[in-house]
Amino acid sequence: MGTACEDVPLxxxxxxxxxxxxxxxxxxxxxxxxxKCCFLSNVDQNFNFYVATLHFFSANPNFPPETVAKRLKTAVEKVLVPYDFAAGTVQRNHQSGCLEIDCDAAGAGFVVASSEVSLDEIGDLVYPHQGYNQLAIQNLDNWEPNNDRQPLCIFQVTSFKCGGFSLSLSxxxxxxxxxGARTFLENVASQAFENKPLAIIPCNDRHLLTARSPPxxxxxxxxxxxxxxIQALNCVxxxxxxxIFxxxxxxxxxxKDKAKSNDGKKAAMTTTKITSFNAVAALIWRCKALSVDTEKDRISTLLCAVDIRSRLNPPLPPSYCGNAVLNAYASSKCLELEVAPFSELVGMVSNGTERVTDEYIRSTLDWIEINKGVPNGEYFISSWWRLxxxxxxxxxxxxxxxxxxxxxxxxxxxxxxxDADDVIVNVLVTLPAKEMERFQSLFRGFFQY
Known part of the structure; x- marks a missing residue:
């Protein structure tokens, strides 16, 4: 018998x-x-909300947190020249009704803070919790008297009593x-060095993802x-x-080995791309769909974010700043997800991502132009695995x-x-208690070999 994957409550x-x-x-x-005004593509239009990334650093005697804060402050001021839109404000175009960014140099936020705890006291950093919200301020009280407008970009440097520190980007x-955020931070990091050029020249031409005319x-x-x-939902x-699994x-x-077999027979889908992501996504989809106590004829739809930069013809520049992510989908009845060979599930996930070609992307942009829609699926996998x-x-x-x-x-x-040499990926799952119990049992049981 093999060892089941480790799962740890947060x-x-x-x-x-x-x-x-x-x-x-x-x-x-x-x-x-x-x-000027920065045009936002149809893909961008659905992303008018704040996100934050958190980055922890060990103590460095050559760079105490106060020195880090000074270096970062200067670096951010420099990158706001090529990234002028990051210092702008969101507005709605009166003619099109679409969102755009007014590049008005209104400013980016910068916060300096300290914590009374050490990184060792926090423990394993992979486990996000409510306390981390203190490390990523998403609004500045001194921005406007009525506080209606907030910077589109806020950095926070927080020092810990051990000398380590965190950097957040909201x-x-x-x-x-x-x-795009990773590239932005690469450029901020480059400007924190002395006399170093930008790491990557950003591309902010969002007209590259303009819908066709006519659609x-x-x-x-x-x-x-x-x-x-879309109807208003009564959220329970x-x-x-x-x-974390x-x-x-x-x-x-x-x-991957299970995906190559068909319960001991040669897999029918010989064209399936058996990647680590497709295999992990297929397992997660199966466990999530079967964790819900409903009829087996129910259709379950999985959505997976796909970077479209290299899938377009011609491809987008790798340094494209805006949102260049669309959702690939896979759908099946829950009964089929329960009884089908694992190879077929991986095949469905693989087919979903392979479906996202240049023509499919253009069709999606045109569909959004006409329908102004939103993602439609039961479960969404957001991968920060290899960013x-x-x-x-x-x-x-x-x-x-x-x-x-x-x-x-x-x-x-x-x-x-x-977060460790023997770990390839950390799978973070959040569910109601009963569903989590089923999910965990299915997830663990799959590795009982």
Whole structure:
């Protein structure tokens, strides 16, 4: 018998990080920037909310936290020249009715804080909890007297009593997707060095994802729901619990081996791309769908975020700043997910991602132009697994761990980077207690070999 994957409930010993805010200010570009409006694509339009990433650093005697804060402040002011939209404000275009960014050099936020605890007291950093919200301020009280407008981008540097510190980046998602945010931080890191050029020249031409005129929807798009069909939901408050499922290289290889077989027979889907992501996503989908106590004829739809930069013809520049992510989908009856060979589930996930071609992307952009819709699925997998935030090199070194700051949401599963040599990916699942019990049993049981 093999060893089941490790699953750990998120119950950190410290809930209050005892953070004290020392200083908050607005930072402005070091040079005068052009007053203009930044067009936002149809993909951008659905991302008018704030997200944050959190990055922890070990103590560095050559770079105490106060020095880090000074270096970062100067670096941010420099990058706000090529990233002028990050210092702007969101407004609605009166003619089109769409959101856009006024590049008015209104400023980016910068906060300096300290915590009374050490990194060792926090424990394993992979387990996000409510205390982390103190490390990523998402609004500045001194921004406007009525506090209606907030900076689209806020940095916070928080020192710990051990000499280590955290850096958070809180942005309106209209500015960047995950890849864009990583590139932005690479450029901030480069400017924190002395006399170093930008790491990457950013591309903010969002017209590259403009819908066609006239629009031409060439495919069905069940992964999207038209705005006219959206109804107000009576959200039922539920007690949710979160767990991390740590997958090792042996377990990833086991999933791939299962995906290559058809219960001992040759797999029917010989064209299936058996990647680590597809295998992990298929297992998560099966466990989530079967954890809900409903009829087996129910259709379960999985959504997976796909970076479309390299899928377009011609491809988008890798340094494209805006949101270049669409949802691939896979749908099946719960009964089929329960009895079908694992190879078929992986095949459905693989087919979903392979479906996202240049023509499909153009069709999606045109569909949104017509319908102004939103994602439509039962479960969404958001992968921060290989975005590379932990590889960004600052003068004081690389982060010891980086991850998105997340609120509990039973509809989203996060794939987080490894935190140890024997771990390949951390799977963060949040569900009501009964569903979590079923999910855990199914997840564990799959590795009983």
């Amino acid at each position: 119950k950190p010993t410290i809930q209050d990080l005892k953070v004290k805010l020392h200083h908050s200010t607005l930072l402005f570009p070091t040079q005068k920037t052009q007053k 942005t309106n998602h209209l500015l960047f997707d995950g890849m 031409h929807v060439a495919f069905p798009h069940p992964e999207l729901l038209p705005a006219k069909n 408050k539920e007690e949710l619990e979160s767990k 740590k997958l090792t290289s042996n377990q990833i290889n086991y999933l 590379g935030f932990e590889e960004v090199v600052y003068p004081w070194g690389k982060p010891i761990y980086s991850f998105p700051l997340m609120n509990q949401n039973k509809y989203i599963c996060f794939l987080l980077p490894p």
